[in-house]
Amino acid sequence: MTSNPIGDPGHGHSPAAWTSVLIMLVAIAAGTVGLFIDQLVVVYASAVLLVLGPIVGFIVSKAGYGVNGPKYQPKGH
Template identity: 40%
Template sequence: MADSSHGHTPAAWTGVIIAFIGFGIGAAFTVMAQPVGVVAGLVVVALGGVVGMVMRSMGLGAPKESQDAADRRERAGVTS
């Protein structure tokens, strides 16, 4: 797993950090029994996913593997 670059991109880090903050907001408002705050936390979590996807589409995510590279990896018997 150490050689994997899974999640090591600005898009992934930003999306996860925003979602983490949203979970914190939702948890705090759950303890305070404030449903509107819980919903606001869920909106922030969803915003983290959207921001991550937008950043990935801007080229800040991991590049997609070409079909040729996938075929070579499969022929070599390497699993990801």
């Protein structure tokens, strides 16, 4: 594979990024439903889940599934 001349690091094209975004997307959806049905416990739990999303993404990235990690296999487009 040739190197990218513009130096794009490949943001969002790794299992770590997808995991982080999926967790945060579920948190936003659950928080919206919890706010709509007036269940503040669900809203607060989803706020905690929203904060945990980037933390989990960082941990998964450090485990080797980030863009430059040894366990990451880039897909050709």
